[in-house]
Amino acid sequence: MDSDQFDFFISYAAPDRAWAEWIAAQLREAGWTVWLDAWEIRPGGNWMQAIAAAVDRSHSVIAVISPQSLGSQRHTTEEWFSFLVGGPEKRVIPVLVAPTEVPTLLRPISQIRIYGLSEEEARTALLSSLAPPRARPSTTPTFPGAKTGDRRLDPDAMSRPAKRRDKKKVFISYSHKDADWLERLLVFLKPIHRDGIIQLWSDKDIKPGQNWRAEINVALNVAGMAIPLISSDFLASDLIVNEELPKLFQAAEHEGTKIMPLILRPSRFERTPILSAFQSVNPPSHPLSALRRSQWEKILANLSDAIEDELSE
Structure with missing residues (x-):
């Protein structure tokens, strides 16, 4: 990969900075290249130009989603929206860090939920969702109609x-x-x-x-x-x-x-x-x-x- 390119741009609201830094650290440790403004922009730098350039040079955006990130005064929506309309080579990956209603345009996209989990569970949920597509199974999958198991409960269902x-x-x-x-x-x-x-x-x-x-x-x-x-x-x-x-x-x-x-x-x-x-x-x-x-x-x-x-x- 070109050294000027990044695998992931982290888009977040200031109140979610701790989550953004944790996510960025997990991705770097896993070998991905990451751009996070808190790590990249130096004092006195033009932050708007830096963010615009990073968005252009990144292949995917991690949209850190919380009630704070969806406020009317936030720039985060504009950041992931730029990826959403940027063509098939650009990806938006919503990561939910708190119970919230996912924006309409992001609902058709698979989301990663890491709130309410232990650190290890959250790390596994994040990295496994970003892994390359799995290989075909070596054995025939179990017939799903053999026994009806418990349905997985939606953690946000009670709040709707x-x-x-x-x-x-x-x-x-x-x-x-x-x-x-x-x-x-x-x-x-x-x-x-x-x-x-x-x-x-x-x-x-x-x-x-x-x-x-x-x-x-x-x-x-x-x-x-x-x-x-x-x-x-x-x-x-x-x-x-x-x-x-x-x-x-x-x-x-x-x-x-x-x-x-x-x-x-x-x-x-x-x-x-x-x-x-x-x-x-x-x-x-x-x-x-x-x-x-x-x-x-x-x-x-x-x-x-x-x-x-x-x-x-």
């Missing part, structure tokens, strides 16, 4: 809100000025809609002669998921801000409705508390409109996968 609504029903909230983006999103969601995995609803489903306000309220009252399409026009809509968003917020808080904001264009998303309380699909600093087509199509494809995975849990 009760699923009271029908999660298959997905409400899409948008400004009509963003109708083109809605159409592109519907294209990527169509396969799982056609297969009956989800039931999509937007105001395009309101038929002539129907009471549009009543139809919107009915859809809001049964939706188990919602995808707000965020733009300046979206936030300028009185109907959306005064009626749709408060109902979605209440449904999320009391009934477990999943809210997945998709950032289309620059807006005041981060300064709108009722929205910024929810982790967006893509970082507000990387709206779809600022990305190349191949990049935003990948985000929409990953969103579709994440929704399918959410419903399979």
